[in-house]
Amino acid sequence: MMGADISPRTPTEGCDASMVTRERGQRQVFCGLAGIVWLHRKIQDAFFLVVGSRTCAHLLQSAAGVMIFAEPRFATAILQERDLAGLADCNQELDRVAAEILERRPDIKTLFLVGSCPSEVIKLDLAKAAERLSDAYRGRVRVLDYSASGLETTFTQGEDACLKSLVPELPALADTERSLLVVGTLPDVVEDQFLRLFAELGIGPVHFLPPRRASEFPPVGRGTRLLLAQPFLGETARALQGRGATLLTAPYPFGIEGTLGWLRAAADAWGIPAARLETVTAPAVARAELSLVRQREALTGKRITFLPDSQLEIPIARFLSRECGMELVEVATPFLDRQLMESELALLPAGVRLTEGQDVDLQLDRVRADRPDITVCGLGLANPLEAEGLRTKWSIELVFTPVHGFDQAADLAELFARPLARGALLRV
Amino acid sequence: MQLTLWSYEGPPHIGAMRIAASMEGVHLVLHAPQGDTYADLLFTMIERRGQRPPVSYTSFQARELGGDTAGLVKSTIQAAFDRFAPRVILIGESCTAELIQDQPGALAQGMGLPVPVLSLELPAYARKENWGANETFYQLVRGLLKSRVPAPGAERELRKTGARPLANLLGPSALGFRCRDDVVEVTRLLDSLGVEVNVVAPLGATPEDLLRLPEADFNVCLYPELADQACLWLERMFGQRTVKTVPIGIGATRDFIAEVGRVADIDVSATREPIWSRMPWYSRSVDSTYLTGKRVFIFGDATHAVAAARIATEELGFTVVGLGTYAREFAREVREAAKRYGVEPLITDDYLEVEAKVAEAHPELVLGTQMERHIAKRLGIPCAVISAPVHIQDFPARYAPQMGFEGANVIFDTWVHPLMMGLEEHLITMFREDFEFHDGATPSHLGPGARAGQASQEPSRDTGSAAAETAVGTDENIMAWTSEAEQELKKIPFFVRGKARRNTERFAQERGILTITVETLYDAKAHFGR
Numbered sequence: 030m031m032g033a034d035i036s037p038r039t040p041t042e043g044c045d046a047s048m049v050t051r052e053r054g055q056r057q058v059f060c061g062l063a064g065i066v067w068l069h070r071k072i073q074d075a076f077f078l079v080v081g082s083r084t085c086a087h088l089l090q091s092a093a094g095v096m097i098f099a100e101p102r103f104a105t106a107i108l109q110e111r112d113l114a115g116l117a118d119c120n121q122e123l124d125r126v127a128a129e130i131l132e133r134r135p136d137i138k139t140l141f142l143v144g145s146c147p148s149e150v151i152k153l154d155l156a157k158a159a160e161r162l163s164d165a166y167r168g169r170v171r172v173l174d175y176s177a178s179g180l181e182t183t184f185t186q187g188e189d190a191c192l193k194s195l196v197p198e199l200p201a202l203a204d205t206e207r208s209l210l211v212v213g214t215l216p217d218v219v220e221d222q223f224l225r226l227f228a229e230l231g232i233g234p235v236h237f238l239p240p241r242r243a244s245e246f247p248p249v250g251r252g253t254r255l256l257l258a259q260p261f262l263g264e265t266a267r268a269l270q271g272r273g274a275t276l277l278t279a280p281y282p283f284g285i286e287g288t289l290g291w292l293r294a295a296a297d298a299w300g301i302p303a304a305r306l307e308t309v310t311a312p313a314v315a316r317a318e319l320s321l322v323r324q325r326e327a328l329t330g331k332r333i334t335f336l337p338d339s340q341l342e343i344p345i346a347r348f349l350s351r352e353c354g355m356e357l358v359e360v361a362t363p364f365l366d367r368q369l370m371e372s373e374l375a376l377l378p379a380g381v382r383l384t385e386g387q388d389v390d391l392q393l394d395r396v397r398a399d400r401p402d403i404t405v406c407g408l409g410l411a412n413p414l415e416a417e418g419l420r421t422k423w424s425i426e427l428v429f430t431p432v433h434g435f436d437q438a439a440d441l442a443e444l445f446a447r448p449l450a451r452g453a454l455l456r457v
Numbered sequence: 458m459q460l461t462l463w464s465y466e467g468p469p470h471i472g473a474m475r476i477a478a479s480m481e482g483v484h485l486v487l488h489a490p491q492g493d494t495y496a497d498l499l500f501t502m503i504e505r506r507g508q509r510p511p512v513s514y515t516s517f518q519a520r521e522l523g524g525d526t527a528g529l530v531k532s533t534i535q536a537a538f539d540r541f542a543p544r545v546i547l548i549g550e551s552c553t554a555e556l557i558q559d560q561p562g563a564l565a566q567g568m569g570l571p572v573p574v575l576s577l578e579l580p581a582y583a584r585k586e587n588w589g590a591n592e593t594f595y596q597l598v599r600g601l602l603k604s605r606v607p608a609p610g611a612e613r614e615l616r617k618t619g620a621r622p623l624a625n626l627l628g629p630s631a632l633g634f635r636c637r638d639d640v641v642e643v644t645r646l647l648d649s650l651g652v653e654v655n656v657v658a659p660l661g662a663t664p665e666d667l668l669r670l671p672e673a674d675f676n677v678c679l680y681p682e683l684a685d686q687a688c689l690w691l692e693r694m695f696g697q698r699t700v701k702t703v704p705i706g707i708g709a710t711r712d713f714i715a716e717v718g719r720v721a722d723i724d725v726s727a728t729r730e731p732i733w734s735r736m737p738w739y740s741r742s743v744d745s746t747y748l749t750g751k752r753v754f755i756f757g758d759a760t761h762a763v764a765a766a767r768i769a770t771e772e773l774g775f776t777v778v779g780l781g782t783y784a785r786e787f788a789r790e791v792r793e794a795a796k797r798y799g800v801e802p803l804i805t806d807d808y809l810e811v812e813a814k815v816a817e818a819h820p821e822l823v824l825g826t827q828m829e830r831h832i833a834k835r836l837g838i839p840c841a842v843i844s845a846p847v848h849i850q851d852f853p854a855r856y857a858p859q860m861g862f863e864g865a866n867v868i869f870d871t872w873v874h875p876l877m878m879g880l881e882e883h884l885i886t887m888f889r890e891d892f893e894f895h896d897g898a899t900p901s902h903l904g905p906g907a908r909a910g911q912a913s914q915e916p917s918r919d920t921g922s923a924a925a926e927t928a929v930g931t932d933e934n935i936m937a938w939t940s941e942a943e944q945e946l947k948k949i950p951f952f953v954r955g956k957a958r959r960n961t962e963r964f965a966q967e968r969g970i971l972t973i974t975v976e977t978l979y980d981a982k983a984h985f986g987r
Contacts, residue, residue: 125458
């Protein structure tokens with residue numbers, strides 16, 4: 030396998046931020062509200078109330094699509110003419126809507142008031158509203174607020190804003206204690222895999238943010254070591270650092286290399302010898318290598334372009350390039366958090382075309398000129414590219430599918446191998 | 458503020474997008490924040506379109522708000538013009554842009570582009586998607602044709618003798634319910650009457666096609682939700698009459714033919730092709746007897762809901778137990794229809810209210826939108842989709858119109874197949890004591906998921922122990938069912954049991970009966986059975 034160790038950065042390898050091309054123009058991305066689609070399933074006693082327009086409601090419904098069969102734990106308080114004209118007091122209206130939800134859903138323990146583009150433009154103070162409602166429902170429901178507007182957030186940044194709003198609510202960790210806090214939404218099955226590995230390594234206690242239930246808020250303090258499971262949580266990480274936590278620098282746990290590097294960062298912080306890490310992870314690594322063989326066959330030498338979307342582009346490009354032998358044509362990301370991407374950039378092949386931001390028409394011109402074997406893009410662009418004979422992968426699947434860790438490494442590769450296999454299969 | 462879990466319609470700028478995406482040579486520039494581009498996926502995923510909708514977004518973010526959003530509008534318009542070379546540019550705003558008041562329409566007019574630039578007013582906080590589509594189509598037609606309106610009093614040119622009358626088909630659009638196939642079916646139908654289609658719009662039309670609209674003798678308003686304003690304006694300005702009957706169902710199709718005959722002044726009694734559909738015979742066929750009086754709940758856009766109610770009652774012999782629409786603009790039509798069928802009209806865009814009404818009416822079939830499909834699934838009731846909002850399943854690979862005679866065939870199949878067949882129903886009645894063949898077992902075609910829903914439909918009542926007496930609280934007294942009466946009630950087919958229970962209790966209450974016995978049950982049955 031290619032580079033199970035994190036190679037030290039050499040001048041001939043790795044990217045640095047100076048090589049990034051910045052682009053501005055029309056962006057084909059979701060706003061942060063889309064994060065509600067996975068967050069509301071993860072935090073099972075939370076409800077997300079978007080204070081916005083009919084567009085917000087429509088976006089949520091369209092992004093969630095057929096994935097929702099049960100009654101959703103999210104809704105939109107749609108602003109109407111009378112709210113804007115000042116005929117109705119927005120705060121009273123919000124109180125009424127919140128009461129309606131909490132009456133309908135007595136099981137809800139945390140209510141998020143989620144700001145949107147219109148609520149921000151009219152400067153509706155949701156922080157104040159959250160404070161007022163928290164007082165009103167004290168002891169029963171915690172009311173928090175964050176903004177997921179397209180003005181402020183791009184797609185996965187919505188999760189960052191949501192988790193950041195939880196930080197002040199977390200209980201304090203005693204100064205004498207230490208713990209590991211894994212930040213970023215992970216499927217329960219992946220969380221459990223990581224818990225088993227941490228336990229075997231002797232790292233603990235381990236907490237997750239977001240928790241499965243709002244009643245299980247993890248503590249944070251000077252003894253907290255942070256591991257980010259997702260690369261788009263810069264604001265949350267900084268807020269946790271503000272509460273004394275220390276961020277462990279690591280690649281993200283995608284693929285064998287990333288997962289190993291990620292675990293190593295925790296092992297180092299706990300003073301666990303490298304040999305122990307190797308022993309504990311050996312069976313999972315062997316399993317992952319075995320299952321990656323087939324996917325690597327399908328992917329080696331294939332050319333891939335990432336359109337800027339989920340913010341997962343750089344770590345996944347690193348995995349596909351180093352562990353699956355893919356050639357990176359262009360890796361674009363909505364924005365580049367240099368601090369959080371430090372370890373990842375060092376692992377990208379030198380000279381890769383890195384783009385920050387988007388002008389979608391120019392970007393599509395490049396895709397048409399490059400004709401990569403596969404393009405990772407949003408749902409709005411996938412079929413038009415397919416119609417031009419280009420294979421695509423929906424980026425939204427990367428946030429809905431379990432893709433972290435050793436046992437999902439092959440599944441992650443398979444997400445990209447499947448469109449290629451299908452392309453080769455069809456004779457229609 | 459309005460609390461919304463699921464919504465039937467998007468905001469009005471989505472309607473504008475539907476018009477732009479329906480046409481060729483038209484480009485819409487939307488002043489909208491980052492994120493509003495989500496709407497592209499409606500077209501590329503739900504409708505599986507192979508091209509992006511012809512829409513450019515300004516994608517402004519917080520950093521632009523302090524700066525020059527107006528400059529961003531202009532550069533977006535210029536870039537769209539340079540790249541896509543549209544022959545007409547539409548300018549609109551989404552909800553957020555409306556608040557920052559950049560007046561993108563005025564900015565665009567000031568740019569002096571060499572093509573028509575039409576500015577749209579799409580009040581995002583007061584109106585919705587269909588209104589936006591209707592308004593956009595009207596503005597487009599008016600904008601392109603207003604300079605060609607004949608002087609008042611000018612005589613309309615008479616059709617040359619022997620020439621085939623020309624009709625425009627107005628209203629079919631992207632993301633419309635089965636528009637693609639309805640256009641083919643109605644074109645075929647008109648052709649059989651000797652009428653030629655001049656222009657279909659907006660679906661597939663170019664700006665040049667819209668300029669040819671006045672050449673037609675009359676307009677067919679196929680989808681009033683999208684085209685009634687444009688039809689009205691064309692009627693006023695160009696003296697083109699409007700055929701208003703929407704040909705969904707056998708009766709409506711016949712009425713449509715008659716109306717075309719009147720408006721086009723042609724004899725439609727003897728058409729070139731025989732007018733023929735299997736549907737009337739299938740409905741008269743003896744096996745369809747079991748369809749008689751099936752309780753059906755109908756909800757959708759006004760046009761499809763009203764059409765469905767007529768088909769249900771006159772052409773399939775169902776009983777309409779609920780009729781409603783989410784389209785307030787067309788509430789009047791639904792209210793009138795509801796009066797005809799003796800039901801309370803349901804005019805709401807609150808999904809939860811619709812769900813409550815469906816549960817209350819105990820229908821045996823729900824005809825609705827994708828929302829009602831979810832409701833019906835949860836309640837374990839069969840459902841067929843009759844109206845937008847659309848879902849990927851509403852764009853079938855096969856030819857599946859709703860309109861005309863083939864449309865009636867399609868409707869027969871779509872509505873009847875989810876139901877239990879006549880013989881199946883008899884078998885259930887006959888073998889209801891069989892442990893595997895009981896009424897709690899939902900029809901296999903509804904899938905295993907339906908079973909749970911079935912139980913929750915009447916919580917604790919029919920699932921409760923047979924030995925226990927069920928007490929029903931009313932304002933004045935407590936009414937109770939004897940265990941024998943409960944047992945007897947269970948022998949009534951489950952799909953009418955809820956009604957039987959309610960009728961019996963109402964009967965008992967009116968007579969001050971406190972204990973419902975088997976006798977009471979049959980007395981009530983005789984009473985309500987007339």
